[in-house]
Amino acid sequence: MxxxxxxxxxxxxxxxxxxxxxxxxxxxxxxxxHAQSFEADxxxxxxxxxxxxxxxxxxxxxxxxxxxxxxxAEQIPFEQIEPLVADHYERDRDTDGVLxxxxxxxxxxxxxxxxxVAAIEASTGEFGIERxxxxxTLSAIREEEAEGAEEVTKLMEDRE
Numbered sequence: 001m002x003x004x005x006x007x008x009x010x011x012x013x014x015x016x017x018x019x020x021x022x023x024x025x026x027x028x029x030x031x032x033x034h035a036q037s038f039e040a041d042x043x044x045x046x047x048x049x050x051x052x053x054x055x056x057x058x059x060x061x062x063x064x065x066x067x068x069x070x071x072x073a074e075q076i077p078f079e080q081i082e083p084l085v086a087d088h089y090e091r092d093r094d095t096d097g098v099l100x101x102x103x104x105x106x107x108x109x110x111x112x113x114x115x116x117v118a119a120i121e122a123s124t125g126e127f128g129i130e131r132x133x134x135x136x137t138l139s140a141i142r143e144e145e146a147e148g149a150e151e152v153t154k155l156m157e158d159r160e
Contacts, residue, residue: 003115006123013127013134014073016116020141021064023112027105028057034098045155046098053102053148060109060141067137070129099156106149113142 007013031054035047042050117138120131127134 003112003119005119006125007116007119007127008123008125010071010128011073013120013129014068014071016119017064017068017071018073020112020116021061021068023109024057024061024064027109028054028061030101030105031057034101038098049102049151049155050098052151053105056144056148060144063137063141067129067134071127099152099159103149103152103156106145106152110142110145110149113138113145117142 003016007016031050035042035050035054038047117135120127120135120138
């Protein structure tokens with residue numbers, strides 16, 4: 001499934017939104033995992049950044065899930081994704097590694113939503129969700145991801 005072509009159906013839209021949910025679940029799980037790996041010796045700015053990232057990802061996931069519900073599509077519970085993330089990624093105790101990982105997460109999410117909005121806007125099809133609300137929700141999430149990338153970049157620059 002690709003976001004490089006216009007979205008043609010509710011089924012395709014639901015699958016792309018589900019990819020967004022999984023992406024948000026991975027970001028949330030990674031942020032929690034990084035915060036736990038440092039335990040008591042985490043820089044307060046980085047801790048706040050990770051907490052914000054996890055909360056924002058959970059909120060994005062909920063917003064995407066609401067859209068998917070309108071399409072009557074199946075959801076993947078976060079509890080099924082989090083252990084897969086923990087098994088796949090090693091915990092990184094290096095602060096720079098945590099920040100680079102978080103930056104990559106934010107940029108990946110931004111790019112996904114940017115491409116998804118473009119694919120929806122390029123589509124001439126009708127969806128089970130009002131197009132303006134769909135694009136508005138996804139554009140807002142995209143902008144929050146861009147702001148997150150900027151926050152991480154600023155924190156990285158401040159640490160140099």
